Amino acid sequence: MTARQTPLYETHVKYGGKIVEFGGWLLPVRYTGILDEHKAVREKAGLFDVSHMxxxxxxxxxxxxxxxxxxxxxxxxxxxxxxxxxxxxxxxxxxxxxxxxxxxxxxxxxxxxxxxxxxxxxxxxxxxxxxxDVELTNLSDETAELALQGPLAEAILRNLTDTPVEQLGYYWFIPEARVAGKTVMLSRTGYTGEDGFEIYCCPEEAAYLWEAVMEAGRPYGLMPAGLGCRDTLRFEAALPLYGHELSAAVTPIEAGIDKFVSLDKGEFNGRATLAEQKAHGPKRKIAGFVLTGRGIPRADYPVISEGRRIGTVTTGSYAPTLDKNIGLALVEAGYAQPGQQFDVEIRGKNVPAQVIAKPFYRRKGE
Missing domain, CATH: 3.30.70.1400 (Aminomethyltransferase beta-barrel domains)
Structure with a gap:
């Protein structure tokens, strides 16, 4: 199956994006560098193409x-x-x-x-x-999406719209807003652990809007940002990634996102299992950890305690904001409490690690 291009593919090439395949799509993993882009989003702002969603x-x-x-x-x-x-x-x-x-x-x-x-x-x-009595419409091919993320995102966006975006609450949206002269759906959401906005538009207008946002953001230090820093940013904020912290084999309770499971709303798919896990605790849990030895943990590395495998790393990386090598792992529940110690097997060597609280990073004021 041929990998697909978003409406911004040529724009990414023009901006020097290093293109990789991700989930069947050709997307930029980085432009100038993952660390630079990560820092820009934490301190100023970054612009992402998320039209593949x-x-x-x-x-x-x-x-x-x-x-x-x-x-x-x-x-x-x-x-x-x-x-x-x-x-x-x-x-x-x-x-x-x-x-x-x-x-x-x-x-x-x-x-x-x-x-x-x-x-x-x-x-x-x-x-x-x-x-x-419902009708379902797949709008995926008719929708492009830009994510403007970082503490200066609101200031940048104010230069492009008369909409009072400062009044838009986190996890609220405006069905029809004018941004750079185009009608878009605008939401205050994101996947980076920072404040930010997501701009939904028709594919034909995506490249124009990208350029307009980049132009407005130049005085603020806005950078184009790729998948690489999208992953390190969401990971520092301990936001789950499907296929890693969540999957057909992992429940939301095991993933530690219990607050998004509402048992008192009536029957729903999976309720019996989730109620059982909430009542008695799951046998496995996603734990956050920091390596206390040398090495970088990666997805699928074994987690070992006293010579026995007790789990698997789901995401691991160097965390730029924290300057530490950290990870998330699905482990036996008894090993998931902060302070617990275990080893991560990295290229045949057991490297010591300690469980720490999640999220690893919170933005100011959170």
Whole structure:
């Protein structure tokens, strides 16, 4: 299967992006360098192309009850123009995907899903829609998305719109805003651990908007940012990545995102398993750790205690903001408490590590 290009592919090439394949898409892993881009987002701002993400519109009288059955969070708590993060589970509690739900009104919701899961999620949503008065529309190919992230994101955006973006709350959106003269959907969301905005537009206008945002951001130190720093940023904030901290074999409770599982909203896929895990504690948990020896942990490295494998690294990296080599690992629950010690096997050598609290990084004021 040929890897796909986003509407910004030529723009990335023009800006010197190093292109790699990710989830079936050709995307920039970096421009100037991952560390530079990471620092820019933490201290100033970075601009990401996230047009590879999927979008599915759910409309109809049963839109709410349908979503309540499919996802673990309580969608009924959403006000119009509010955004909600939620896992979506299989009946056995394993995770289909984690996604954002944008509530437009009582019978219209937009789901933003992970790029590598678009086809799988679309099948799952359509199979589960039987018996509900809903209509599903896959808008993935008709939607481009830019993410402007960092502490100066609001100041940059104010130069491009008359919309009072300073009044837009975190995890709220404006269905129709004018940015650089174009009509877009604008949300105050992101995946970096920083403040920021996501701009949804039609693919034909993506390159124009990218250039407009870059131009407005130059005085503020805005940099184009690639997948490499997107991963180190989300990882420092301990935000899960599907296929690593979450999967069909890992439940939201095991992943430590219990607060997005609402057991009191009624029946939903996976509820019995998740209720059992919440009541008695899961047998495995995602733990954060720092290496106390030399080395960098990577996904799939074994986690060892007293000669026995007790788990697996799900994400590991050098953390630029902390200047430490840290990781997330799915381990036996008894080893997941801060202060616990174990080893990570790195190229045949056991390197000592200690469990530390998550998230590893919080932005100021959080």
């Amino acid at each position: 999927g979008e599915v519109l759910v409309t109809g009288p049963d839109a709410l009850v349908f979503l309540q059955k499919l996802v673990t969070n309580d969608v009924s708590r959403l006000a119009d123009t509010q955004v909600q993060y939620t896992p979506m589970c299989y009946p056995d509690g394993g995770t289909v995907d984690d996604l954002l739900i944008y509530k437009r009104n009582h019978d219209e919701y937009l789901l933003v899903i992970n790029a590598a899961n678009i086809e799988k999620d679309w099948r799952w949503l359509t199979e589960n829609s039987a018996g509900f």
